[in-house]
Amino acid sequence: MRRRxxxxxxxxxxxxxxxxxxxxxxxxSGRTATRxxxxxxxxxxxxxxxxxxDFDPVLHGFTPxxxxxxxxxxxxxxxxxxxxxxxxxxxxxxLDPHRTGVTVGSAVGCTTSLEREYAxxxxxxxxxLVDHTYAVPHLYGHFVPSxxxxxxxxxxxxxxxxxxxxxxxxxxLDAVAxxxxxxxxxxxxxxxxxxxxxxxxxxxxxxxxxIKATTPRNDDPEHASRPFDATxxxxxLGEGAAMFVLEEHGHAVRRGARVLAELSGFASRCNAFHMTxxxxxxxEMAEAIRGALTEAGARxxxxxxVNAHGSGTKQNDRHETAAFKxxxxxxxxxTPVSSIKSMVGHSLGAIGAIEIAACVLALRHGVIPPTAxxxxxxxxxxxxxxxxxxxxxxxxxxxxxxxxxxGFQSAMVLSRxxxxxx
Amino acid sequence: MTAVAxxxxxxxxxxxxxxxxxxxxxxxxxxxxxxxxxxxxxxxPVRLAGEIQDLDAAALLPSRLRAQTDELTRxxxxxxxxxxxxxxLDPADLPEYAVGVVTANxxxxxxxxxxxxxxxxxxxSGYVSAYQSFAWFYAVNTGQISIRHGLRGPGxxxxxxxxxxxxxxxxxRRLLRRGAQAMVTGAVDGSLCPWSWTALLxxxxxxxxxxxxxxxxxxxxxxxxxxxxxxxxxxxxEDTEAARARGARTHGLIEGYGTAFDPAxxxxxxPGLRRAVTQALDEAGWRPSDVDVVFADAAGTPQxxxxxxxxxxxxxxxxxVPVTAPKTMTGxxxxxxxxxxxxxxLLALRDQVIPPTVNVSCPKEEYCIDLVxxxxxxxxxxxxxxxxxxxxxxxxxxLSGP
Numbered sequence: 001m002r003r004r005x006x007x008x009x010x011x012x013x014x015x016x017x018x019x020x021x022x023x024x025x026x027x028x029s030g031r032t033a034t035r036x037x038x039x040x041x042x043x044x045x046x047x048x049x050x051x052x053x054d055f056d057p058v059l060h061g062f063t064p065x066x067x068x069x070x071x072x073x074x075x076x077x078x079x080x081x082x083x084x085x086x087x088x089x090x091x092x093x094x095l096d097p098h099r100t101g102v103t104v105g106s107a108v109g110c111t112t113s114l115e116r117e118y119a120x121x122x123x124x125x126x127x128x129l130v131d132h133t134y135a136v137p138h139l140y141g142h143f144v145p146s147x148x149x150x151x152x153x154x155x156x157x158x159x160x161x162x163x164x165x166x167x168x169x170x171x172x173l174d175a176v177a178x179x180x181x182x183x184x185x186x187x188x189x190x191x192x193x194x195x196x197x198x199x200x201x202x203x204x205x206x207x208x209x210x211i212k213a214t215t216p217r218n219d220d221p222e223h224a225s226r227p228f229d230a231t232x233x234x235x236x237l238g239e240g241a242a243m244f245v246l247e248e249h250g251h252a253v254r255r256g257a258r259v260l261a262e263l264s265g266f267a268s269r270c271n272a273f274h275m276t277x278x279x280x281x282x283x284e285m286a287e288a289i290r291g292a293l294t295e296a297g298a299r300x301x302x303x304x305x306v307n308a309h310g311s312g313t314k315q316n317d318r319h320e321t322a323a324f325k326x327x328x329x330x331x332x333x334x335t336p337v338s339s340i341k342s343m344v345g346h347s348l349g350a351i352g353a354i355e356i357a358a359c360v361l362a363l364r365h366g367v368i369p370p371t372a373x374x375x376x377x378x379x380x381x382x383x384x385x386x387x388x389x390x391x392x393x394x395x396x397x398x399x400x401x402x403x404x405x406x407g408f409q410s411a412m413v414l415s416r417x418x419x420x421x422x
Numbered sequence: 423m424t425a426v427a428x429x430x431x432x433x434x435x436x437x438x439x440x441x442x443x444x445x446x447x448x449x450x451x452x453x454x455x456x457x458x459x460x461x462x463x464x465x466x467p468v469r470l471a472g473e474i475q476d477l478d479a480a481a482l483l484p485s486r487l488r489a490q491t492d493e494l495t496r497x498x499x500x501x502x503x504x505x506x507x508x509x510x511l512d513p514a515d516l517p518e519y520a521v522g523v524v525t526a527n528x529x530x531x532x533x534x535x536x537x538x539x540x541x542x543x544x545x546x547s548g549y550v551s552a553y554q555s556f557a558w559f560y561a562v563n564t565g566q567i568s569i570r571h572g573l574r575g576p577g578x579x580x581x582x583x584x585x586x587x588x589x590x591x592x593x594x595r596r597l598l599r600r601g602a603q604a605m606v607t608g609a610v611d612g613s614l615c616p617w618s619w620t621a622l623l624x625x626x627x628x629x630x631x632x633x634x635x636x637x638x639x640x641x642x643x644x645x646x647x648x649x650x651x652x653x654x655x656x657x658x659x660e661d662t663e664a665a666r667a668r669g670a671r672t673h674g675l676i677e678g679y680g681t682a683f684d685p686a687x688x689x690x691x692x693p694g695l696r697r698a699v700t701q702a703l704d705e706a707g708w709r710p711s712d713v714d715v716v717f718a719d720a721a722g723t724p725q726x727x728x729x730x731x732x733x734x735x736x737x738x739x740x741x742x743v744p745v746t747a748p749k750t751m752t753g754x755x756x757x758x759x760x761x762x763x764x765x766x767x768l769l770a771l772r773d774q775v776i777p778p779t780v781n782v783s784c785p786k787e788e789y790c791i792d793l794v795x796x797x798x799x800x801x802x803x804x805x806x807x808x809x810x811x812x813x814x815x816x817x818x819x820x821l822s823g824p
Contacts, residue, residue: 122617270569408577
C-alpha cells in the first residue's frame with residue numbers, strides 16, 4: 001500500500017507570541033506583530049521595521065552552553081521541536097532512532113552569529129586578515145548550518161536521515177517536502193521537520209536595503225506589511241521557526257496518535273529567469289501548483305483556501321495572483337487567498353514552515369486567517385484575499401505556496417485527516 | 423529502487439581542471455596541495471591549501487555574472503557547463519520542466535560575504551553590494567545554474583557539511599523517480615578567505631604541518647588533520663531508460679545510497695557510518711564481497727580514521743577490500759569531495775585502475791586496512807564512495823561501471 005505522510009505535532013516560535021496557541025490567536029485575530037526593530041541598531045537603514053520574536057533562551061530552559069553554542073535560529077528550531085514532540089505525544093525512547101530523521105530548512109543559517117563573530121575577529125570591519133584568535137570555539141557550527149539539524153537530531157535522538165535544506169525563501173516548504181519524501185520512500189517512519197531563520201541583523205537589513213526589497217514604512221510599523229494592497233512597497237523582515245512531527249500514516253494510527261493533517265501533494269519548479277526577478281505570468285509557480293494538485297488527487301475547485309506567499313512586494317503579489325489564475329482557472333476567483341506575512345512578516349526560509357503551520361491550524365479550526373492591512377486592493381490583484389478579518393469555512397483541502405530568490409517556486413497541498421482520496 | 427545513470431561529469435580539482443587533466447594527475451599521483459595564495463596566510467597557523475590552478479573561472483563566464491558571484495559560484499557554473507556538455511545534453515531538447523538542479527555546499531559564497539561584511543562594518547550600509555542578498559546564501563549555485571541553462575525542473579540545495587555532495591545525488595535521484603528526466607547535481611565547494619579560514623581553524627581538523635606532502639596523511643600513524651581545498655564535481659544523472667532512449671553515453675550507475683546520523687555525543691551508541699554502508703549495499707542488492715574498491719572519507723584525524731577503519735572492517739572484514747583516498751591530492755573540498763570521489767570512482771571503473779592515496783607510506787597497523795598507496799590495476803566492477811560531515815553526518819553511494 002502506498003505510504004502517506006501525516007502531521008501529528010507542531011511547535012512554533014513566532015512573532016507575537018511563543019507556541020502554537022499564541023501564534024494561532026494572533027493570525028486568526030488579524031492583529032499584527034510588526035514593529036520598530038529592537039534586536040539591533042537599525043538607525044542606519046532604509047527599512048527599520050520587522051516582526052520580532054520575544055524569545056528568551058534562558059527562560060526557555062536552554063543551558064548556558066546551549067545558549068553559547070546555538071545561534072538564535074537554532075534555538076528557535078530547538079524550542080519549536082520540543083513543543084512539536086510534546087504535542088505529538090512522542091516518547092523518543094520508544095522509537096527506533098534509525099527510522100527517525102530530521103530536516104531543518106533555513107535560508108540564511110546562522111547569519112546573526114556569523115555577523116557578530118565577524119565584527120569581533122575583524123575588530124569592527126577594520127581587518128581583511130581577521131584575527132582568528134578572537135573567534136568562539138563553536139564558530140564552525142555557525143559557518144556550516146547543518147549544525148541546526150544536528151542539534152535537533154541530538155535533542156530527539158534521531159539517527160536516520162538528517163540534514164538541512166536551504167533553498168532561500170522556499171526552504172521551509174522544501175524542507176518539509178524533503179522529509180515527507182523520505183517517509184514516502186521508506187527511509188524513515190518519523191521525521192522531525194520544519195524551518196527556522198533569525199535574520200534580523202545589520203547585514204541582512206543592508207542586503208535588502210540595497211535592492212529596496214523591504215518596506216521603508218518606518219513611521220507606521222504595525223501596518224507596514226501590506227500584501228496585495230495598492231500601497232504596498234516591500235516586505236517586512238521577520239524571524240521565527242515552525243517544526244513538525246511527520247509520520248507515516250500507519251505508524252501514527254498504530255500508536256494512537258492524533259492526526260492533525262495530511263501532506264497530500266508537493267511539487268517545486270525553478271523559474272530559470274532571474275536571481276531576484278519574477279516572470280510576470282507566474283508560469284513556474286502555476287506548474288508547481290499543478291504538480292502538487294496532481295499528486296494530491298485534487299482538482300482546482302477542491303482547494304478551499306490558498307495560503308499565499310504574499311510577501312508584499314509589488315512584483316511578488318502580481319506574479320502570484322497570475323499563477324493562481326493560471327493553475328486554478330476560474331476557481332481562483334472563488335477561492336479565498338490570504339497572506340499571514342501581513343501579521344508575522346517574512347522570516348525568509350522559516351516562513352514556509354510557519355505557513356504550513358497556519359494551514360494545519362486553519363484545517364483544524366475551520367478558520368481562514370486574514371490578510372491584515374488590506375484596505376485598498378491593487379487592481380491587478382483581483383482575487384478574494386480575505387481582508388482584515390478571519391473567516392469561518394469548512395476547510396478540507398488547502399494549498400500553500402512559496403517563491404524565492406534563486407527562482408524557487410514550491411507548492412504543497414494539505415488535507416484534513418480522512419479527506420485524502422488519491 | 424531503480425539505478426540511475428551518470429551521463430555527464432564536470433570536474434574541478436586542485437590537481438586538475440576538467441576530467442582529462444584531473445584523471446591524468448590523479449593516476450600519476452600529482453598533488454594539487456601547496457602554499458595558500460588566495461590571501462596572505464602568514465597570521466594563521468595553517469598555510470597550506472588545495473587551490474584550483476590554471477583556470478580563470480571568471481574569464482569563462484559572461485561579464486554580467488562576474489560582479490554578482492562568489493568564486494565558488496563561478497566554479498560551480500563552469501563545472502555545470504562542462505557536465506552538460508559531457509552528457510551531450512541540451513536542456514532545450516527536452517520538455518520544459520524535465521531537467522532540475524540539486525547542489526550541496528557548506529557555507530555559501532563566503533568570500534563574497536566577507537567582502538560585504540567588511541563594506542558594511544567599515545564603510546556603512548550604503549556600501550553593501552546589491553548582489554549580497556543572493557551571492558552569499560546557500561541556494562546561490564542551484565539558482566545560478568538553473569538560470570544559466572534554463573533548467574526549470576525541481577531545484578534544491580542540501581547542507582550536511584562534508585556529506586552534502588552525496589546527499590545531493592540522493593536528492594536528485596528521488597526527483598528522477600518523481601518524474602524529472604535529468605538532474606544536474608553534486609557540489610563544487612570550499613571557500614578560501616580569511617573569515618572562512620577562521621571557521622575552519624575553529625573546527626580544529628586542519629593539519630598545521632608546512633610540507634604539502636606531509637600534511638594530510640589519512641590512516642597514517644602520523645595523521646594530524648587535513649588540508650582544506652576548493653573544487654568538486656557536478657554530474658548529470660538521468661533515468662537509465664531515458665538516457666538509453668536518447669543514446670547517451672553512460673559513465674556508470676548509482677545503484678545504492680545510504681545515510682545515517684551519529685548518535686548524540688556521550689550516548690555510547692554505535693556511530694552511523696557502518697549503517698550508511700550497509701544501507702547502500704542493501705539497496706544495490708550487493709554483498710560486501712561484491713565491492714571491489716572503497717573511496718574512503720579519509721578524515722585524517724586519528725579518531726575519525728579509527729572510526730572509518732572500524733566500520734570498513736566490520737562490513738568487509740579486516741583488509742577485506744581495497745581502500746583509497748585520492749583526495750590526499752586535492753585536500754578535503756567540503757561538500758565537493760563526495761561528488762569528486764564519485765566521478766573518480768567511475769573513471770576508475772572505466773579504466774580498471776585504483777588511483778592512489780599519496781603521501782601515506784604505511785597505514786596504521788591496527789586499522790587493518792588495505793590502503794592503496796600506489797596505482798593498482800585490478801578488475802573493478804563496483805565501487806563504494808563514503809563521505810562524512812562535521813556533527814555526525816555519514817553517507818555512502820554504491821556505483822557500478824557502465
